[in-house]
Amino acid sequence: MITPHRTSRLQKIVSFVALLFITNLLMLLANLPLAFSLLFVPYTPNNILLFILLGITLGPSITAVLTLFWRFLTHQEFQYWRTFWACYRQNFKQAGQIALITNAIMFVALFDFWYFLPQHQFSFIAWLMLLIALLTPVVAFYAYLFIARFQIRTRDALANGVTALIRYFGPTINLIVAGYGILFIFCHFLPTILFLFSLPLFLGVLSMTRQLHALTSQQNVHS
Structure with missing residues (x-):
């Protein structure tokens, strides 16, 4: 269990490493069929x-991990196993729908890129498809983050995810650099998935902390 209290720098480092390791294992457990297929x-x-x-x-596993990261960053009490699976079940339908939509867009765009690239007359379409494939996971991240933090409809989460891609330029760049940087390392050194797979998600939540606090304050004012 993680509880909000004053800790030394060493304890914070140990807690952070444990957080990354445990969330990676939870993600792997929740996505074993996908991992084996890939x-x-x-x-x-x-x-x-x-x-x-x-x-x-x-979808639901990333949403659950984002919830753990948010509680860790805001010093809220949580239990890794219980909190993860509670959030996983609670958001399965909504986050699963977003995953279905964004995965379909990403995979179709990737295969279109591979299909059109050798055909020089369609090179612009090919690179456009690659851009769509690369940005779609970032849109999905924002949608999962909004679901983890707010009561929001699925279509609004997706729409806000597209808007956030441009509106929150700094966090978007951090996500792209960290996410695809980790993917490059993973492709060359498989064991990194045990420690680094959830790191881009953590950096994304960290980059969005100020914006999430502002959105929460706005929601409280309008409610």
């Missing part, structure tokens, strides 16, 4: 639907 199933057009459907669990 490792052993060929990336072919015939398997797009499989990846999209198995990726549904990414």
